[in-house]
Amino acid sequence: MGKKAAQKQHLQGIRTLIGQVTYDVQGFLEKNRDTFRDDILNMLRDSRLDFVYDLFEKVCSRNSEETLKMGTQRKKPTVSSQFRESLHSLMAMLSTSNPFFIRCIKPNTEKLSNTFNPDVVLNQLRYSGMLETVKIRRAGFPVRRLYQDFASRYKMLIKNLKATDDVRGKCAAFLQFYEGSKKEWHLGRPK
Numbered sequence: 495m496g497k498k499a500a501q502k503q504h505l506q507g508i509r510t511l512i513g514q515v516t517y518d519v520q521g522f523l524e525k526n527r528d529t530f531r532d533d534i535l536n537m538l539r540d541s542r543l544d545f546v547y548d549l550f551e552k553v554c555s556r557n558s559e560e561t562l563k564m565g566t567q568r569k570k571p572t573v574s575s576q577f578r579e580s581l582h583s584l585m586a587m588l589s590t591s592n593p594f595f596i597r598c599i600k601p602n603t604e605k606l607s608n609t610f611n612p613d614v615v616l617n618q619l620r621y622s623g624m625l626e627t628v629k630i631r632r633a634g635f636p637v638r639r640l641y642q643d644f645a646s647r648y649k650m651l652i653k654n655l656k657a658t659d660d661v662r663g664k665c666a667a668f669l670q671f672y673e674g675s676k677k678e679w680h681l682g683r684p685k
Contacts, residue, residue, distance in 0.1 A: 549580045641665050
């Protein structure tokens, strides 16, 4: 095999928006096999921030188990393996949470303040599905909130009202005080 053929074996191409980008990947793993310095790892593990502490506590405990399994080899964990482990831990944490998503609408493409371009905004609303959501809500499928969530959100306003001790009664008193007619709201039974 010639020298040029051997070099071609180590080339990797990635197609991007601007075209094909080719990289020489020979020795890539060896060049990028970094390890955390022990003092940095200990600092992160001893963090007072719960999130950082949880991420690096799991990484450190897993690394010590791997070290025991390896016996006499005792390799330090690489940055990429620690990153991978912390990413898995983060994904596990996110899968057990209830995320809220906020849609951000840009008022114009020029990023100018106090400038509103209705065509740009309408286009974003169409592509984000917001107009469909509005149509569904208009058709009679409203937002339903749990009494506890409603009371928690408006507790500063509700506490000034004289109402019963139960959450449903507090919500009813609040709604009757601020919106006397029952045209815009209805109290239901929780499922």
